[in-house]
Amino acid sequence: MSEKKKFERPVIKKVQTGMTNKFGTRTEFDPITHIDKVPVKELIEKHGSPLYVVSEQTIRSTYQDLYRAFSTRYPKVQMAWSYKTNYLDAVCRVFHQEGSWAEVVSGFEYDKALANGISGEHIIFNGPDKDEAALEKAITKKSLIHIDHFDELYSIIEIANELNITARVAIRINMDTGIFPQWTRFGFNYDNGEAWEVINRIMLQEKLELIGLHAHIGTYIMSALPYGVAASKLANLAASVEKKFGHNVKYIDLGGGFASKNTLKGAYLSGTDTCPSFDEYAEAITSALVRSEIKPEHLPMLILETGRALIDDAGYILGSVIANKRMPDGKRSMIIDVGVNFLFTSFWYEHKITPAQSFSHHTEDTIIYGPLCMNIDIIREHITLPPLKRGDHVVISRIGAYNMTQWMQFINLRPSIVMIDMDGKAHVIRENETLNTVKQNERIPEHLTDINKK
């Protein structure tokens, strides 16, 4: 018998005339069969579905692009990897090998950075929640403590005096940079003079060294201009400190917030078309610093805590089709094994979802549901996809930021994470969870050991 033809689900689709396609772009029609030369099919066969995949190659090249954009414009540039964005040890270590310090926002993250071999002096300790024990450790280890509020300032003064060690501190500063929302809940306000007042108090303290000034103006900032404003305001403060106290801050830290190339929900244009390039951000920041009142010989080091823009592109989640369904209104829906518990960024982004195998050019508008028995579990409300059948695979791209830290063990166990190294070899960097992972921390009271006894 001659070989049979490849079957594809029969599809009929209404021709929409005079309407631009708002459901996706043509690029989603090319399959992604490999990640860094490793077949998707093989990854799933070996490690299961769903599966997170991290590309070491992409991390390094993205980092180098960002670093180049700034270091070609400014003499002293230092990156500090934002742990909360993705604190898998393997990921952090790639950034550390590239030269990143660590930026942490809790005692837990602080210890993780130490365990990754970062010395205390190269840990930036941010955030509103630093308890006494964590502060004591950070002061002792000479870490860069970014003060968020007055309560913290006074705790540091007390501990530093008690320990008789000079604490190296900076302050987090919030301000109007012309964007909405203003993140005024963190740090001290620039525009009403609060930041200057705090600086004055710090300068009077013998056991505090004002080592830097910090701002993190928000996240996914789609314009470079606000960074120029923020850089000028911090530079103004640095210049005032130089003038009044003859003291030069060692660095200005502009935090994170650069947009990744993901497309925001409801956005008309794709993120790849609308986001500023690293060069545009770099130009805005460095020219503001260079033009400032700070004396050229005292230009401070520029620190960046870029998170999502450095790691989003390097992360993928691979999934499989569980079922196709036809909604009562005729709309096609597809259930995949990736839920919002593993991809919480689907609340903000229209993630790029691509079949992992070849298909015909026929497509249908589809809603993609996750596998959770929960109404909120929607991965994409509208996407144009070719017919896929149960067991087919999909690749969800640009998910490296926040998903591997804000994921939830909920209804399902969390899957494995693999990293593909520079030579195309896949390494498991976090094992998939088992029933025991969940049960090991549970304790059963004596009277509940036997469920047949009451």
Place this chain on the structure above:
Amino acid sequence: MQIKKNIAVSDSGFVFDPTSGESYTLNTVGVEIINLLKAGLHEDEIKHKILEEYEVSASAYDKSFIDFVAMLKNYELVEYAD
């Protein structure tokens, strides 16, 4: 169930419904099934033909056929003989 008489189907998979003025596109298997339906073949005969010609299991075919017919109904391209 049959495809409405006045529905035009081209070989390339273009469907035109003169009643509504709407047009539709079909993929290869879709064209084949709609033509067989138009030719008046019974569901079982169509299934037999497709299974012979394509690499597909009976259950996978059944699921896709149910879905396809649901779409034809949704677009009001079929009618039921009384």
